[in-house]
Amino acid sequence: MRATMTPQELADRFVQKFGSRVSNIQVKERREGVKKLPQKTVWMTVSREDLNDAVAELISIDYPHLGVIAAADNGDMIDLLYHLQVFFGGKHEEICVVFTVQVPKSDPHVPTISGLIPGAVYSEREKQDMIGVTVDGIPDSRRIFLPDDFPEEVYPWRKDEKGIPPSMVRELWKVDRPTDRPVPPVSEPEPVEKKEPEPAKEAPSGGAAE
Amino acid sequence: MSQKKAPYELPIGPIHPALKEPINFTFQMNGEVIEKVDFAPGRAHRGIEWMGMRRNPVQILHLCDRICGICGVAHALVFAQAVEQIADIEVPDRAYYVRTIIAEFERIQSHILWAGVAAHELGFDTLFYLAWQIREESVDVIEYITGNRVNYGIMMLGGTRRDITADMFPRLEQALRYYEGLLEKMVNLFLNDKTIAMRCKNTGILTKRRALELATVGPTSRASGLAMDVRIDSPYAAYGDLDFDIVLPDVYDSEGNGDVYDRIIVRIFEIKQSIDIIRQCMKQMPEGPVLAEEKYAKLLMNLKKASGEAFARVEAPRGEDMHYVRMNGKQEAPEMWKVKASTYSNQMAWVEILQGEQIADIPIIVASIDPCMSCTDRVAVVGQDGSAGIMTKEHLHRLSVRKTRRLQS
Numbered sequence: 001m002r003a004t005m006t007p008q009e010l011a012d013r014f015v016q017k018f019g020s021r022v023s024n025i026q027v028k029e030r031r032e033g034v035k036k037l038p039q040k041t042v043w044m045t046v047s048r049e050d051l052n053d054a055v056a057e058l059i060s061i062d063y064p065h066l067g068v069i070a071a072a073d074n075g076d077m078i079d080l081l082y083h084l085q086v087f088f089g090g091k092h093e094e095i096c097v098v099f100t101v102q103v104p105k106s107d108p109h110v111p112t113i114s115g116l117i118p119g120a121v122y123s124e125r126e127k128q129d130m131i132g133v134t135v136d137g138i139p140d141s142r143r144i145f146l147p148d149d150f151p152e153e154v155y156p157w158r159k160d161e162k163g164i165p166p167s168m169v170r171e172l173w174k175v176d177r178p179t180d181r182p183v184p185p186v187s188e189p190e191p192v193e194k195k196e197p198e199p200a201k202e203a204p205s206g207g208a209a210e
Numbered sequence: 211m212s213q214k215k216a217p218y219e220l221p222i223g224p225i226h227p228a229l230k231e232p233i234n235f236t237f238q239m240n241g242e243v244i245e246k247v248d249f250a251p252g253r254a255h256r257g258i259e260w261m262g263m264r265r266n267p268v269q270i271l272h273l274c275d276r277i278c279g280i281c282g283v284a285h286a287l288v289f290a291q292a293v294e295q296i297a298d299i300e301v302p303d304r305a306y307y308v309r310t311i312i313a314e315f316e317r318i319q320s321h322i323l324w325a326g327v328a329a330h331e332l333g334f335d336t337l338f339y340l341a342w343q344i345r346e347e348s349v350d351v352i353e354y355i356t357g358n359r360v361n362y363g364i365m366m367l368g369g370t371r372r373d374i375t376a377d378m379f380p381r382l383e384q385a386l387r388y389y390e391g392l393l394e395k396m397v398n399l400f401l402n403d404k405t406i407a408m409r410c411k412n413t414g415i416l417t418k419r420r421a422l423e424l425a426t427v428g429p430t431s432r433a434s435g436l437a438m439d440v441r442i443d444s445p446y447a448a449y450g451d452l453d454f455d456i457v458l459p460d461v462y463d464s465e466g467n468g469d470v471y472d473r474i475i476v477r478i479f480e481i482k483q484s485i486d487i488i489r490q491c492m493k494q495m496p497e498g499p500v501l502a503e504e505k506y507a508k509l510l511m512n513l514k515k516a517s518g519e520a521f522a523r524v525e526a527p528r529g530e531d532m533h534y535v536r537m538n539g540k541q542e543a544p545e546m547w548k549v550k551a552s553t554y555s556n557q558m559a560w561v562e563i564l565q566g567e568q569i570a571d572i573p574i575i576v577a578s579i580d581p582c583m584s585c586t587d588r589v590a591v592v593g594q595d596g597s598a599g600i601m602t603k604e605h606l607h608r609l610s611v612r613k614t615r616r617l618q619s
Binding site: 030032033034035036037039040063065066067068070071072073081083085087088089090091092093094096098117118119120121122123142143144145146147156157164 | 250251252255257259260263291295301303306422423424425426427436437438439442443444445446447448449450451456494496519521523530532534536545546548550554555557558
């Protein structure tokens, strides 16, 4: 059994180590079910220069599981949110740690954390694709989700002029039937002439065949 | 294979129904042995997050149902949890239990579906048909509860749209008994079978250390001995009230070296666990309503005013599923919505577990992390001169069957 700590202790340890370089520390709890057991989270903002040190500090506490790196367009800044979990495996012991890193849009660079957590490459590649943050030192900088012929400098999650332009959006309800399809192998059936409704027959019995 | 010098390249995909998304694999082959693996996902990227950021949360909830056809409830549940945190919606206790029951039935059907696929990949089609036949029962129960076999539409922000009443319990109990009666048979067929053991033991090994470093989740990481299950780590819905433990390969006396066989063990025994969880839920279910706010117009008004950010996590059948939502209180649509499905985390493991294995093992190893149903659709072998020979799915499947026969003789 690994030694665990409370969310507040974890937050205090970061304050002790990084001082004012970590800010906006929030310890949150969410309780569900009848017993209302807590889901523990610690949110904090770190600068991109300190990101690797912060992750390393977390590793020294307990090797974390990287959930995902989320990102949001925040006006002049891009927020990157590193969702990490520590102390999983014990019963109800887990703490989720969220490092928020803000990078300016004028200089959208962030260092890679794949040196510490190799599995981060996947999520970092996605961030390069989707929100246009350059991850410095990433071992594999190819596109991951967007197709190769997707235009450069267009990032789907951006809310500014670099987002998806209206010209790239196709409204499904406006799309007609395609006209460039090959002729079907079987010719279209002749339209059936509408007959006068026949005089009412006996209603079908609906039962099984005898 | 006109190329003369090893290693030669073997692309698989991009159309590839073995996976939730079509995916493109490139293998560097040396003879029969895989030297290097590369993959390119995103062939079926539908821009769901982009769509979501232009819709209101109730609309997104129903979009979530359609992210995946197998774990339909997981995405809707996790999105609802995230929004409930932002908007401070108090979910009635009974709704937690309804959510748990439906999520566990989903786990049963997903794991049996996977077991059938795994049998098919090994050329054991009798077992494939058997597994898919018994899967029907769980899908029938899901239909009985929600009205649908897929895209259940039972979740709602602040609870569920339908209740599971006491008069429905006998039907649920009947399904649980059915699976209980089959468990021993399933363990016997999957885990005591000589051929399955030969093909799966020591195949596609993922060590505990690498499972952790590559951020894998769910049965894939548990099979490597990594104790990790969101249901226990960060209890959501009714899981905090229930008594159960993380399933690791040692339940069947395996050392848990993280091979394909261990992944079968974990999934089979999680079916047993789900039966137990549903029973506990039915016993402990509190009385009361299942929805916090029944008037959708009022709900939407409140959501429009809500602001803040939150993330939520659930244990989907394939592993941790996570949504991050940010709302700004000015518009109906969330400012940001990030979906992280379980396969997203597990794909990095492919690079690790396919290395050093044989072509004939590709189908079972690719399927072993449970990316989704079915198998490799087709493999195109591109020669150096650019001429493309097509290896069909049948051919690849035949290779796998032949290997099974070879081992048996």
